[in-house]
Amino acid sequence: MTEPTLFELSAAGRKGVNYPDSDVPLTNLPANLLRKDLPMPELSELDVVRHFTHLSRLNYSIDGGFYPLGSCTMKYNPKINEVTSRLSGFANTHPLQPIETVQGNLALMYQLQDLLKEISGFPGITLQPAAGAHGEFVGVLIMRAYHASRNDAKRVKILIPDSAHGTNPATSSMVGMEVAPIPSDARGNVDLVALKAACDDTLAGLMLTNPNTLGLFDENVLEVVRIVHEAGGLVYGDGANLNALLGIVRPGDLGIDVMHFNLHKTFSTPHGGGGPGSGPVGVAAHLVDFLPAPIIEIIEPGSEEMAPLYGFKTPSKTIGRIKSFQGHFGMLVRAYTYILMHGPDGLRKVSEYAVLNANYLLSKIRSTYHLPYDRVCMHEFVVEGFWPDVHDVHALDVAKRLMDYNFHPPTNYFPLIVKEALMIEPTETESKQTLDEFADVMVKIAREAREDPQLLKEAPHNTPVGRLDEVKAARDLVLCCWVPEGE
Amino acid sequence: MFIPHTDQETREMLEAVGVKNLAELFTAIPEKYRFPKLQLPPAMTEMEILAEMENIAEANESTKDLVCFLGAGAYNHYSPAAVDMLLRRGEFYTAYTPYQPEISQGTLQVIFEYQSLVTALTGMEASNASHYDGATSAAEAVILAYQNFRGKRNKIILSPSLNPQYTATIRTYTQGHGSLIILGADARPDGSPEDLVQYLDDDTALVIVQYPDFLGRLYDYSALIAKAHEVGALVAVAVNPLALALFKTPGDMGADIVVGEGQPLGLPLSYGGPYLGIFATRKEFIRKISGRLVGETTDSRGNRAYVLTLTAREQHIRREKASSNICTNQGLLALAATIYMSLLGKNGLKKVAELNFHKAHYAAEQISQIPGYSVATAAPFFNEFVVTCPHPADEVAAHLLEHGILGGYELANDYQGMDNQLLVAVTEMNSKDEIDLLCEVLAEVNHD
Numbered sequence: 013m014t015e016p017t018l019f020e021l022s023a024a025g026r027k028g029v030n031y032p033d034s035d036v037p038l039t040n041l042p043a044n045l046l047r048k049d050l051p052m053p054e055l056s057e058l059d060v061v062r063h064f065t066h067l068s069r070l071n072y073s074i075d076g077g078f079y080p081l082g083s084c085t086m087k088y089n090p091k092i093n094e095v096t097s098r099l100s101g102f103a104n105t106h107p108l109q110p111i112e113t114v115q116g117n118l119a120l121m122y123q124l125q126d127l128l129k130e131i132s133g134f135p136g137i138t139l140q141p142a143a144g145a146h147g148e149f150v151g152v153l154i155m156r157a158y159h160a161s162r163n164d165a166k167r168v169k170i171l172i173p174d175s176a177h178g179t180n181p182a183t184s185s186m187v188g189m190e191v192a193p194i195p196s197d198a199r200g201n202v203d204l205v206a207l208k209a210a211c212d213d214t215l216a217g218l219m220l221t222n223p224n225t226l227g228l229f230d231e232n233v234l235e236v237v238r239i240v241h242e243a244g245g246l247v248y249g250d251g252a253n254l255n256a257l258l259g260i261v262r263p264g265d266l267g268i269d270v271m272h273f274n275l276h277k278t279f280s281t282p283h284g285g286g287g288p289g290s291g292p293v294g295v296a297a298h299l300v301d302f303l304p305a306p307i308i309e310i311i312e313p314g315s316e317e318m319a320p321l322y323g324f325k326t327p328s329k330t331i332g333r334i335k336s337f338q339g340h341f342g343m344l345v346r347a348y349t350y351i352l353m354h355g356p357d358g359l360r361k362v363s364e365y366a367v368l369n370a371n372y373l374l375s376k377i378r379s380t381y382h383l384p385y386d387r388v389c390m391h392e393f394v395v396e397g398f399w400p401d402v403h404d405v406h407a408l409d410v411a412k413r414l415m416d417y418n419f420h421p422p423t424n425y426f427p428l429i430v431k432e433a434l435m436i437e438p439t440e441t442e443s444k445q446t447l448d449e450f451a452d453v454m455v456k457i458a459r460e461a462r463e464d465p466q467l468l469k470e471a472p473h474n475t476p477v478g479r480l481d482e483v484k485a486a487r488d489l490v491l492c493c494w495v496p497e498g499e
Numbered sequence: 500m501f502i503p504h505t506d507q508e509t510r511e512m513l514e515a516v517g518v519k520n521l522a523e524l525f526t527a528i529p530e531k532y533r534f535p536k537l538q539l540p541p542a543m544t545e546m547e548i549l550a551e552m553e554n555i556a557e558a559n560e561s562t563k564d565l566v567c568f569l570g571a572g573a574y575n576h577y578s579p580a581a582v583d584m585l586l587r588r589g590e591f592y593t594a595y596t597p598y599q600p601e602i603s604q605g606t607l608q609v610i611f612e613y614q615s616l617v618t619a620l621t622g623m624e625a626s627n628a629s630h631y632d633g634a635t636s637a638a639e640a641v642i643l644a645y646q647n648f649r650g651k652r653n654k655i656i657l658s659p660s661l662n663p664q665y666t667a668t669i670r671t672y673t674q675g676h677g678s679l680i681i682l683g684a685d686a687r688p689d690g691s692p693e694d695l696v697q698y699l700d701d702d703t704a705l706v707i708v709q710y711p712d713f714l715g716r717l718y719d720y721s722a723l724i725a726k727a728h729e730v731g732a733l734v735a736v737a738v739n740p741l742a743l744a745l746f747k748t749p750g751d752m753g754a755d756i757v758v759g760e761g762q763p764l765g766l767p768l769s770y771g772g773p774y775l776g777i778f779a780t781r782k783e784f785i786r787k788i789s790g791r792l793v794g795e796t797t798d799s800r801g802n803r804a805y806v807l808t809l810t811a812r813e814q815h816i817r818r819e820k821a822s823s824n825i826c827t828n829q830g831l832l833a834l835a836a837t838i839y840m841s842l843l844g845k846n847g848l849k850k851v852a853e854l855n856f857h858k859a860h861y862a863a864e865q866i867s868q869i870p871g872y873s874v875a876t877a878a879p880f881f882n883e884f885v886v887t888c889p890h891p892a893d894e895v896a897a898h899l900l901e902h903g904i905l906g907g908y909e910l911a912n913d914y915q916g917m918d919n920q921l922l923v924a925v926t927e928m929n930s931k932d933e934i935d936l937l938c939e940v941l942a943e944v945n946h947d
Contacts, residue, residue, distance in 0.1 A: 014803050015604075018612050018841050028842040029579050031850050035931040036861035041853075042879040045717055047747050051619045052845040060841045061581055064609075064834075068590035071605035075589030088501055089593050092545050097769075098583075101556025106569045107771030108908055110900060113565070116558030117770050130538055142631035142773070145824040153674060179826060181819035186642075188675025191819040229527040260525055265532045280501075284831030285606035286596035286628070286791065288773035304671070332671035336572060336634040336664045336760070337771025349552060353500075355542030360534070364521040365502050371524060372512040388516075388524055415602055443503040444512060470799075475601040478799035485796035485808040489785065491625050492615035493795070 015066045017493040022053035028060055070476045071285070072420050078446050080373075082392045082423035082435025083177070083225060085255045085277035087366075090353070093280065093346035102345055107337035111323045117341065118322035122308045124348045128273060131351075131359065132251075133264025134294030138303045140339040144252055147272025147291030148183040148219075153331045154270055154295060154302045155217050155246045156187050161302075161329055167216040167244070173202050174429050175224035177250050189216055196429060200228040200385040202236050211243035220268070221250040223390035225427040225435065227370065229256070237267040246270065251294075254278040255439070256367055256391035259360025269296045279347035290343035301329040306338070365440035366391040369447060373438050376451035380458045384430050392437035394430050405461045407432035409468035413460065416474045417453045562768065562905070566933045568862075570883045570924025571713070571908035572633065572662050573774070576741070576851070577928060578765040582838045592831055596791075600806040601798075606830065607805035610793040613837045620743045620840070621757040622750020623779035628791035629829040630776030633737060633760030637665040637707060638672035639778060639823060640735040640756045643787050644705035645676065646822045647733065652704035656695055657684040660712035661737060663913040669707075688714060688914055689875070689885075692723045703732035707758075710736050710749060714910075714922065715876050715883035717746060724753040740764055740777060740836075742881040744848035745856065756780045765839025766832055775832040785809070789823030851927050855882035859925040862934045866923070869938060871945040875920060883924040885910065889945050892921040902940045 055063075072079070079086035097103070105114050125137040141147035152170070159167040170184040173194045181191045192210055197203045202220070218240045223229045230236060240247050249263045249271035255278045257263070263271050275281045275290035283289075295303060306324035314320035324338075354362065367390050374383070374393045381395035397407025411421030411434070423435040438447060460467050472478065504512070509521075518524055525533060543551065567575045586592065590605060597603030597610075610628045617626035630636040641655055655673070657666050666684045673679045682698045695706060706727050711717050724734045735756035736749035741763040749757045761775030762768075780788055786809060794808035811817065843851060859882040867874045871889030888895045892909040899906035907923040914920075925934065 015608060017608070017615070018837075019615065022844075026844070027846050028844050029847045031577075031847065031854060031927060034854055034857045036858055036934070038857050039860035039864075041745070041856065042717070045719060045746050045879055047622075047743070047745065047751070050744060050845050050849060052616065052848060053841060054844045054846065055841055057579075057581055057842060060838065061585065063841070064585045064838060065588070067605040067608055068585075068588045069605065070603075070608070071590045071594045072599070072602035073590045074593035076593075079595070081595055084595055086595060090501060092549065094587065094592075096549065096552040096556075098767075099552060099556040100563050101553075101559040101561050103767040103769050104561035104563050105559050105770045106562055106567060106575065106768050106905065107573050108569055108571055109560075109565075109905060110896075113560040113900070113905075114770065116555045119558065120555050127539060133535075142635065143826070145826050146631060146635075149824060153671065156675060178818070179824045182817070182821040182824035185819045185821070186672075186675060186824055188677070229525075231527050234529055259537055260534065261528045261532050262535050265535065266529070282592045282831070283595045284592050284829075285594040285603075285609070285834065286830030287828045288631075288830075288832060290773075331674065333634075333664060333667035334671050335668055335772075336632050336662075336774070339771070340773040341770040342767075342773055345552070349548055352540060352543050352551070353545070353548050356537040356539040358500075358542045359537065359539070361502055364524070365504060367524045368504075368509070368512055368516070368521060371516045371518075375515045375517070388518075388527070411599070412601070415599070420602065421599060441501050441503070444508040472601050476604050477601055477802055477804040480600045480798050480804055480806040481796045482806055482808070485794035485806045488794070488796070489808070490795040491611075491785070491792060491808075492618045493611065 018053040018063065019493050021055055021059055021063060024054060026054040026056055028055050028057045077418055077420065078442060078450055079420040080422050080436045080438050081420060082437040083252060085437060085439060087280055087439040088441035089280050089282040090350065093349050096349045097342045097345040115322055118308055120348055121344060122322050124344055125308060127351050128292055128294060131258060132271065132294045133262030134271065135297050136295040136300035136303055137292055138307055139292045139344055140304050140334055141272065141291035141293055142335055142340055143287065143289035144272055144274040144291045145179045145183065147293045148179055149186055150293050150304055150334055151248050151270045151272055152183055152187045152189065154299055155248065157302045157329065157331050158246065158299055159216055166214055169214045170216050171210055171218040173220065175200065175226050175427055176219055176221040177225060177252055178426065180219045180250065199387065200226045201230045201232050204232060204235060207236065207239055211239060213244065215243045215245040217246035217248055219248040219250060221253060223253045223256050226385050226394050227389040227392040228385060228387055229390050233266055252277060253391065256363055258363040259356060260363050264296060270299055275343050275347040280350045281343045281346040288340050288343060290340040301327045302331055303327045304332060304334045305330045362440050369438040369440060369442055373436065373447050373451060377454045380455050392435060394427065394433050394435045396430060396432050397424060397434040398432040399461065402461050405465050405468055407434050409471065410434065410457055413457050413468045413471040414453065415472040419450055419453060566904045568907050568923050568925060568937060569905040571922055572664065572760060573768055573771065574763045574924060574926055575768060575928050576763055576926055578839060579842050581842055582765045582835055585838050586831065586835055591834060597807060604804060607793050609834050609837055611795065611805050613833045614793060616837060616840045617777055617779050620740055621738065621779045622748025623757050624782040625785045626779040627788045628793060629833045630778050630790055630825065631829060632772065632774045632776045633758065634665045634668035636758035636776035636778045637737055638669045639789055640707065640758050641669050641673060641705060642822055643756065643784065644733045645679065647787060648704050652702050653678045654680050654682055654703040656682050656698045656703060656706040658695060658708040658712065659684055659686040659690065660688040660714050661707055661709045662713050665737060692718050692720055695723060696726055699727055699730050699732060701730050703730055705733045705735060707735045707737060710738050711742055711881045711883065714885050715880040716878040717881060718878065719747060719752060721752045741852055744852040761832065761836050764836035766835055773829060773832055775829045775836055790825050790828055854927040858929055858934065859884060862925045865934060865938045866941060869942045872941060882926055883922060886921045886923050888919045888921055891918045895921060895944050898944045899940055904937055904940060
């Protein structure tokens, strides 16, 4: 099953693409600045097409099967998004063109800002952040800038519940904040006693993932927000789990101060094998002036005959620029397409069915896999991937065995507060048949764990490659297939 | 449409869950705020949305409608058909980050090959799986250098001819590190690399220069890098990767880190993103690189295979001790660049880079002969150079646009005292006729 590398396929002198000869007189190249050798592969177009087609077949994908990866919202990515984002008027515009020539792009971005405002309840939106983690970074920078603007620089403590997303602590550190964890209570909510005890005049804010990584909506959310606000802190909402809340509740209405969206989760822009993402940030009224630059505004109002003129604006207390240009525009086009195709009722249906699918799947496997927090879940749930009476079979083994049945495993070993966690998020685009098949396989694997544990320990058996030697990878550190001459 | 449930199935599922209706699933939500009536446009069908999106796209004038000499960090290049055709394979674009290597070997080998091509192109020894874009890669270089010296060196020297958007991004990224000082960035951009030497001392963590620089100039930074190393500082070079097909690599100059904007490697302009942040280093910094790394190993059956490695550096393991929170990178864009570099290969990359060079130099030569105009970029350049106009550059650009030409980038946007300077980029997409038309219209402006 091993596919040769590009360098192994290469044959000296072979060409893939021809370019026209220069139609202008040639200029001498600066001899002292030229590189000696260009050690790149030489392949035909067919070599290249076959190579990448072969590689694509070694991947599992949403288009290929059920992908219940908790916290990642692996819903179907509508094909029309790939068409609209490639329309020439979008794909072939340069980011520094005069605004008069890109009114379509700017109108789209302005309207997407408005759609996200309405969906989330936040009056200010930036479309710039490149990913969820980038959005978090922006959000915490805004919180820092807000406190600084009030001459309250002693506020450096960020509280992070143990059921929050894994990126939150690193994000806070990047902004120079100190991180303090907050435990969950017996029902999976933020522990209010611990929260109150941690609130003092050094509090910058709380980063709340809601629904949290247990898939549970915090039943005391209004109280949590009140406690943090009373202590002078701000509440960051991690919007990674927004797929449970569309038309169900608006985070802005709950008093959350700042939140990032993951367009690549909630609004179906493809995950791309690890990016590009897109992580717009929404903020409450008191934070609008701190948004990164630029945001899209109407700079000359329209009339009945004339469309308004859209352009850029730098917010008055902006944290500054966070990347080149204006965000992941291609992803914005896809998300805009998706939102308009759904409308208000369709979006609510997305969340209703995401939650129904999760609860239905849970109902099918809960007698087989232990559920540590027994409540109605939101769009995902977490069960334990081990059995006390089965020796030495772990969540990892269950995950690997699922691959033999052509399912992608759930997220495993996260959240950390559940032993041997399996975090399952089916999404709304999966049918009852698929959920039934998956549940049957989960039950079957539990039986196999007792009858033939080796089958799980040695899984997967039917995949392109078997379990990987990760220790060897980290020890040998072979990170490229090209060896520089002389080594 | 995208939700497949029949009414019958919904009823069966609700019953299995033990609730009467969908609303009953949401009782944990505060009642006062539950089920808000969203004021959004009504749903559209696929037919309707395509027509709507075509209308919006047509409200733009694209580089297919206009003649493009605009660069300044993003360039109008040809991307062979096979690049996008392969990108459209759902097996690639609807996969997640390759956490389960047994069923992700496609993505993993692609990243491994991307890392290999980037190290070959830059002359470095290790590349990560990408950052968001050139600007954020540059910011990550600052974080790497700061961490490398455990916060004991506090000076970051930025070339004044580093892309101003990179400089701005670095300023934002370092807001939480109060002790860091940024030097050099505010000087005139048309100085030389030697001007940076004055800032070097044993408190310097990092120097960042650009190659070609924002004004298009190519410098051999070997001497500057040697001087920086004398005081123990690191040097990062921000590159246009296409220029490296032709010119001496930062690796050859002794650079420690190479960052860059990967967009010229076959990625559509797409109004600024998504693009690709190149990040490569010398071997000794491998464990300090943020972002994903793919390594070669073997599987349980003895086959060569690939896996994400050194994950202990990353945010989900190290949590608040991680130096960066990055998780998603630009996987699909790294794939696009990998396909592009494979298709063009050794010969094609060199050929495209040469076409850029010759056409840009022809354009510069022609423009310099127009009365009133001069080419301000004297040093060797690649595909971009500065034109000093007889009138303010915004007026010149406006006149060019009336003739359907995106004439270039107005440097007054970023620099005081450069009102008449226009940054002009020429690529393989620009024919001799287009260049001649540019010169004709420029000549006209001077007569007005």
